Amino acid sequence: MGASIGALRVQATSRLRQVSPAETQHNPVPEHSPVPDLRTRVERGGAAKYHEANAAKGKLFARERVRLLVDEGSFVEDGVFANVAADDLPADGVVTGSACIDGRPVCVMANDSTVKAGSWGARTVEKIIRIIETAYRSGVPMVYLVDSAGARITDQIDLFPGRRGAGKIFWNQVRASGSIPQVCALFGPSAAGGAYIPAFCDVVVMVEGNASMYLGSDRMVEMVTGEKTSLEAMGGARVHCTESGVGHFLVQDEQQALDKVRAYLSYLPSSWEGTPPVRDVVPAPAGTDLGALVPESERQAFDMRRYVKGLLDEGSFLEIHALWAREVTVGLGRLSGEVVGVVGSNSMFKGGVLFVDSADKATRFIQLCDAFNVPLLFLSDVPGFMVGTAVERQGIIRHGAKMITAVSEATVPKICVVVRKAYGAGLYAMAGPGFEPDATLALPTAKIAVMGAEAAVNAVY
Template identity: 40%
Template sequence: MKVMDFALKIGAPMIGINDSGGARIQEGVVALGLYAEIFKRNAHSSGVIPQISLVMGPCAGGAVYSPAMTDFIVMVDKTSHMFITGPEVIKTVTGEDVEFEELGGARTHNTKSGVAHYMGHDEEDAIEYVKSLLSYLPSNNMDPAPAFPTVADLEINDTDAALDTLIPDSANQPYDMKKVIEAILDDGDFLEVHALFAPNIVVGYGRVEGHSVGVVANQPMQLAGTLDIDASEKAARFVRTCDAFNIPVITLVDVPGFLPGTDQEWNGIIRRGAKLLYAYAEATVPLITVITRKAYGGAYDVMGSKHLGADVNLAWPTAQIAVMGAQGAVNILYRKELADTKNPEKRRAELVSEYEDAFANPFIAAERGYVDAVIPPHDTRSHVVRALRALRNKRETRPPRKHGNIPL
């Protein structure tokens, strides 16, 4: 606790290394009280200094809540375990038979629960990942993030030119959004966070002209890039972390909407999807958004739209910004006409084409100032670089309050 107090006092990052079976039973309530003292310090340090937890072995019972309150949790495959209640107690109480690894292993918390942000294949790999994380983060919320200033070469290279042919002709065909991320960042270096959890959205850190940036990007290769509960919470947490530590956020958008289904609705997609809206709306760091293809319905608003406070919004000519996709819109708007026509398929194709020309494009949004520029894909990095230069000294404040009430 003294170390935690000192780290907060001097504004230094805090790294916790966890490898413990939990509280000593014979110490009774004293151990529980000291646990709570640690949790309180985690809460007070949140958003002030970066907190990273390295779980290098077992972490059970109440002890799990300290890592859970930190910014990043790094676990080691087949070595780390985190759980509130162990397998033996679970079997006694519920009858479930589960092994340590399945219950709370590194793979479980990286792929299913989303508790952990990275799974190292060994301890050395986990430590190296923490070092890489620290290279992008400031020491505290009053300091700028580490920077290695360079002047970007804005000449179009082969990586930039490849973006012109990245979007498939078919709107339903996927492509890898990571190619866009690599084209924007210095040397294509990207440190992904939460890589194994909710892969339909990609988040992580990189640099532009040597300055740290956070990246949030829909991934069409997974679930068509739709937003679901896990993706919304993953992105919301990441945006808030970047905002807490003065790191600009670049958002790459190709989202057909929120994932439909009773499972999503009953598990709270309304409340949990609102977390991402909240995160973008409260952020005061530079926000740059690039729409590469689809931006439909409420998901358009959620993904760093101009209406939520993004500073610079760009779109490729392939962008489709609309209430919904052409097929769905035509089926609703022209249901009676299609039912009465002799050749409904031909007429539907004509109406879809008309809808795409009239509505599913970036130019209407640009006319109204919702998009600042429609740019050729190969110019994406140069526009992002210029936007970040202009926003480097951005200052924005919010109305005084004790704290907001994010829909938890």
């Protein structure tokens, strides 16, 4: 065996010949920039005019967003030299890598809108797929800093249809959902298929005035349907945070968006296998009389958010979806330093009645808490689900069933507090006694019934 290998080496060596100086002169070895110079060029991003245009809109450079988000010096970039041979595509328009936030490992993706408006090429897609796979395999949160015009139509053969094409991004997001936290901060557009990156995340933070999500541009909509609209009216940050429910947090600038990402992650474990981080105990706000916050008359509305803030550790409540389906309040907070998820009826809005959107809002939040081992606290003041032709056509029964299913399937500790009323199927949706909560607490103001007194009288007489 050894002799045979030796003979092959001799044969191979004998076929090699010395290259003459003349041949070298006529066929020079290609010169490349030193690696540090290449890195510097890549890290500059796109042309200066694109940086200036972004700055005029109050937008930061993608690498600056990453720097402000993660712990100082912790970011390690992946694929920095992707498409380096193309002078106008540094890093192929996306920054990916691993870092730490508050000392905990995370993976990060950030679109660079100074490079072809942050659009996707084949290597962009591969880098995004790879970093999600890394996060999922490692069991660490995945953070998406999105600012992208979508796929490059000119590159669609390379990036769209293959086994590791753009669809693989969403497949990986779905696979990772509930296994690791996924959070998106949206600083600019998220167009066409790219709009699904935020949609598959646990929560989406949107910067008012700059962030937008849409499947088709305003020009495409006009061409296809004849409707004349604008990107802001169709898919702006306020629309998605108040009407569609795709956005969870509406913020005024990019620093607020990054702060919200950090705050959200501070309540969750790195993966489904962990437990939520425990903090030092902070007492509830002094002088808050919870009993005084609840009116005796159920006809009189009160703001459940004040009740929640008076119950939890002071300053710990992070409300989610604060501007959408406001008849139910959901969010993360701490009780004696331990993380809890709160689902509360809010009679200040639509009397606290559950509608299609509020059922969806609560359902998704309950599933989030169940996935990441966050105990659930239900604060009930619910007249039940809405009735009538409009909601029946919208599928109120189907959406209500989803909420009740989520409550039934949740395996985390559950406590139901009937603050004032729990009528009809509202009792079921708020983890009433039949849904095996760890405890059901009825306050002195509590009423549990199939329906309210007046409705019952009308039904019987």
